[in-house]
Amino acid sequence: MKKLIFTLLLASSLIVNAQEEEKKFTLSGSIDTYFRGNISGGNYDTAPGSSFANQPGFALGMINVIAGYEGEKVGFVADMVYGPRGVDAVFGSPVGSSQIVNQLYAYWNVSEKVTLTMGNFNTFLGYEVISPTANFNYSTSYLFSYGPFSHTGIKADIALGEDTSLMLAVMNPTDATEFNPNGSYAFGAQLGFYGQYLNVLVDPAFFEIDYTGGFDVSNSFFLGINAAYLSGSDDGPGFYGAALYPQIATSDSFKIGLRTEYFIEDGDFGAIGTGIADSSVFATTLTGNYSIGSLTIIPELRLDSTSEAAFVGDKALSSFALAAVYSF
Structure with a gap:
């Protein structure tokens, strides 16, 4: 009887310890694939001048696998991508090197209010991100496509209050995701205030200021906002623009x-x-999101209209996409 009790206690202890370990180590990610076709304008393979979802017919996105370890004070994230969307996301990595690394960083919770992160992490600028699971639209905006996508350096995230935050970063020049090629550095800052974020990036080649935020207009209606201005150094080229993202949930499984x-x-x-x-x-871009468990079906109609002919002699291009995104 004593041996039985001891065995049960030992088994219970191992189960509890295993459960505690499972909470610390996580493995998640997604896969995505899509169909895209033009309705009018350009040729069959003409696509909008923005990243991702730009191939004709049935096409592949990427597989994204994210391994993470979260300890009481320290942890890491290893975010790997493979496929056409992943290649576009890590275009700054040298050929034959770490072309599958989307993010790779370690962090230290110095205190309850300060976290230091070092490595390669996705940009703090903009409304949209690389992973299709975190975007409402499947195709991406011009503001997102002009980047940057990722940075490599060290940053400090500081909680100033319950709903205010500050991030400060020192990084390699933009798009230098593996090493510093010329000895210059970029500086970044983000001020967060009740879900609204003001971002600044000072790079040797340019200066960018970006606003990203949104508001819950009602329980079913959300309005996202993004605006950015980039000025190139030495009178180099730049850009500016703004985007609105109104979204309505018509049911638990469908949003438009x-x-x-x-x-x-x-x-x-x-x-x-x-x-x-x-x-x-x-x-x-008009987009629907229909969720079936972990699978999201995304139909999308898009119309791009340019000031000059950009689509094989046409100033306008209308297209349709149907994507399937599975997250795990």
Whole structure:
């Protein structure tokens, strides 16, 4: 009887310890795939000049696997991507090196109010992110596509109050995600106030200021906002623009949202696709999100209208996309 009790107690202890370990180590991620076709404008393979969801027909996104360990004081995140969307996300990494590393950082909770993070982490600028699970729209905005996507350096996150925060960072030049190629550094700062964020990035090549936020207008209606201005150094090219993200939940499983964006290149930036300086684009994207457990089906209608011909002789391109995103 004593042996039985001892065995049961030992087994209970091992189960409890195992459960505690499972809470500290996490493995999550997603996969995504899509269909995209043009309704009018351009050729069959013409796409808007923004990143991701830009291939014709049935196409692949990426697999995203995130391993993390959360201790009482320290932890790490290893975020790996593989596939076309992942290649676009880590375009700054040298060929044959760490082209599958989206994020790789360790952190230290110095106190209840201060956390230090060192390594490669996704940008603090902008409304949209690389992972399709955290975006409402499947295709991405011009503001997001012009980047930056990620930084490598050290940052301090400071809780100033219950709803206010401050982030300060020293980083490699933008898009230098593995090492510093020239000995110069970028500086970043973010001030958070009740869910609204003012971001500043001072890079050797440019200066950018960005506002990202949103408001719960009602229990079912959310309005997201993003605006940014980037000025290139030595009169280099830049951009500025703004986007609104109204979203309505019609049920527990279905939401519908509209992204409206006006974006302007200041100088000959070139990424809109016109090849002409000071080009602009107005893009409207109507997106639905239908959730079936861990799977989200995303139908999307998009209309891009440019000031100059950007779509094989056309100033407008309308397209349809249907994406499947599974998160785990």
